[in-house]
Amino acid sequence: MSLADQVIEAVSSSSDPDTPRFLARQMSLMSDLYRLFTDNGVKDIEAFLLAAAKSDMHISLRPQLIKYMARLIGQLLGSQQGKDGALHIHLIRALEIDPDKIGQLSRCLPLTSALKRRGCADIEAFLLDAKRGSLPTTPHLIQSLVPDTANKTSTYKSSSNVSTLLRSRELGCGVNRRIQRIASGGLKLSKSWKGASNDVIVLTWSPDGTRFAVGAAAQCDEHNMQYNRGNNLILGDLVTNSLKELPDHWIPRPLPATRNTEHATYITDPRLYMSVSAVQWCESMLFTASYDSTVKLWDVSSHSGAVCIKTLRHESKVQVMARSNFERNLLATGTQSIGLWNIGEDDPTYAPLAIIRPRLSKNMDLVPSSLSWGGTHASRNILAAGMSGKDPENGDISRDGHLAVWRVDEASITPVPVTPNSQNIFDVKWHPTLPVFATASSCPQQIRTTGTARDTRSVVRVYEPLASKRMAIEFDCPALDINDVTFCPLDTNYISASCTDGITYVWDYRKPSEILHILQHGGPLNQLDENLTREQADVGVRATLWGGTIDQFYTGGSDGVLKMWNILLSSDDVHVRDVATFDEEIMCAAFSPDKSNLLIGDAAGGIHILSAGPFSHIDDHHMHFERATESSHEVGPDPESGVETANRLLSSGQLMRHPIYGVGQGPHYSGPFAAWARPRETPPDMLSITPLSQAIQEMQLEGPPVEQRSGLDSHTQQYVNTQIQLARIRNQQNGHKRETEAPAHDNKIDVIDLCSDEEGSFIHSQTLTTPKQPEQCVKQAQMEPTIIDLTGDTDSEDADIGSKNASENSIEPDGDLETERLQEALEEDYWFPQSGDVDANIQDPDL
Secondary structure (H helix, E strand, O other): OOHHHHHHHHOOOOOOOOOOHHHHHHHHHHHHHHHHHHHHOOOOOOHHHHHOOOOOOOOOOHHHHHHHHHHHHHHHHHOOOOOOOOOOHHHHHHHHHHOOOHHHHHHHHHHHHHHHHOHHHHHHHHHHHEEEEEEEOOOOOEEEEEEEEOOOOEEEOOOOOOHHHHHHHHOOOOOOEEEEEEEHOOOEEEEEEEOOOOEEEEEEEOOOOOEEEEEEEOOOOOOOOOOOOOOOOOEEEOOOOOOEEEOOOOEOOOOOOOOEEEEEEEOOEEEOOEEEOOOOOEEEEEEEOOOOOEEEEEEOOOOOOOOEEEEOOOOOOEEEEOOOOOOOEEEEOOOEEEEEOOOOOOOEEEEEEOOOHHHHHOOEEEEEEEEEEOOOOOOOEEEEEEEEOOOOOOOOOOOEEEEEEEOOOOEEEEEEEEEOOEEOOEEEEEOOOEEEEEEEEOOOOOOOOOHHHOOOOOOEEEEEOOOOEEOOOOEEEEEOOOEEEOOOOOOEEEEEEOOOOOOEEEEEEOOOOEEEEEEEEEEEOOOOOOOOOOOHHHHOOEEEEEEEOOOEEEEEEEEEEEEEEEOOOOOOOEEEEEEEEEEOOEEEEEEOOOOOEEEEEEOEEEEEEEEEEHHHHHOOOOEEEEOOOOOOOOOOOOOHHHHHHHHHHHHHOOEEOOOOOOOOOOOOOOOOHHHOOOOOOOOOHHHHOOOOOOEEEEEEEOOOOOOOOOOOOHHHHHHHHHHHHHHHHOOEEEOOEEEEHHHHEEEEEEEOOOOOOOOOOEOOOOOOEEOHHHHHHHHOOOOOOOOOOOOOOOOOOOHHOOOOOOOOOOOOOHHHHHHHHHHHHHHHHHHHHOOOHHOOOOOOOOO
């Protein structure tokens, strides 16, 4: 959105008619206050105000001047002390309300220097024009020129004295003036750097246009993990000419970090870096989404101190992300589903959005492909999302998909019906100044057979959700797949679609049945799959941007060329020039807010900056790169591993460890609950308080003796008894070893246990609840346990014990000694780690 449109939107968003007058008064006061500081030698305004709040004045100013400053600051900060309050009283009150109030004021004051020649009435008149929407929407700089009399040609030279020009005009003298518009037409390569993890796919600029963030893809599939590397998220600063790695988007590498070969041992990074799928810069906060199933929030108020302050965890890869343009705490993300985050809370909450799909497509697997919030005050609470189906294996494009729209109010979320809505949605974009959005989608099965529709394979549709659920207009496109759809921000009549066939198509609303321009790029730089068409295998045109004027339209594609077009000219003259040529495919591009710098990402991990501003005059094209320190790369416990999840559930009380039967439901268990274990037709909201059915209850390990459970037959009783005995062996712990102690009066039977993880297996005694006679105890003490070795080739100590025959293991006179030796053998054989230390996600490649 242009700067003028931002002012219009900001002023129009307030329903108070006195807003322009109030803002004009505040701006005028700030301008006067800043002039006082500069005229009296105060360079560090924030330090001065903080010192004044402590009554510790280091700069001697006249008492009348201090009193005047106090009055201005009191009016700005809304202090109740009015005109008579001392300076430090106003500042102390401001700090009590907001500790950063003085910092905010000191940062805003220098911005008012541009208004030093404007009075309060002038500012109010400007804001009233903005409220009426009568400001020009094209940002430009006006420069007055006079004829160059030294040159006989019709050239002009700049006059540094505008007053002379105005006076000459008032006197009736001819100055032969003209107005020259200086915008983004003079772009030149300013900076380049190469070293991102892979294709640079997403870009964003800071609001002031001096810093940027870059997100890149990463080779993280099972066949290319050896090519995985860092630098998947880069933070840049034009002022300091530096780049910085932000290394937090990774998961533990599933394979061992050390790999042995016949020739050498390679040490690989224990981190597996994941692709960064979306980046968005809002005020001093950077939002980044990644295939590591997280969205991270970064405090980027300073380049050197950038730090991740919050992580939003998802169940699967984050495909798309969009922060609301008006609600700073509202963030939408798309994984396998779409939901909203309230990031303003200490513990952010997530609310999934209901998607109403046609009956025929309910069983189709759809993935979010685009997500976009309304950009105007009228559409500020409307979220549009596009979804795509799985592409067929022949390289063609899926026709399955869905378009979903919601109205997000403070107390409710309401689906907004739109139609048609059942095609594969490639892209969704809102108009920058109107409450309408456009979609690029696959062509429906039933299409018209007249006009250009004969060659139609995709469509661009425009919707007006506030006026009608039916699309407003449709443009037929001959391309198979569309990358981006864009509105012209300077003229509402034009819309474009950049496609994988290397062409950008432009339409005019006034004649939608015909394509206005076909803007063709050259062939791709990289070799394509010969079994597929270019549309199926090529990325095509990935960068589509509008410059500062309507005659500056830029596209960049797989031929590595950034082209500039003038869509107002004829088809023969529409191409203006090739702005820049690169050795790699152009994957993405973004203009800074003032259109003076253009950031480009290529397919080889390269970043390029084209500038029409002061940065273009610097001869050094190199940018200093700062790699993340080793401490920021340290690999800690994976918070999503089974071990960490089990520990969190145990510590929260959702689960508890029974001394005999192991881990089970705890006092704070919150689900899920087994519906099949409850009586039939139990409502879902009653599962947590409904007892188990009688048949399931009698199968539980804990409870009355098994023989007394009347609902079990003999076979089921034996099964439950076996499970109880196994639970005793596996879950009674002595350090890290299984206890095999049993009361001397318990009956024992020989059981072959094939469940041991050790190399030797023993027939050991297990406890039964049936009491036995004293003489049976003596006889049992003299019996030697039968030993079966199922390993054969093991060389462990346990196997050595197991291989001895009965004669070699004769009972010693002291029965207690033999019992102790047997106990040691059983403990060694039935060693088992604590369940809290076991990661259930087996990562051994040999298993």
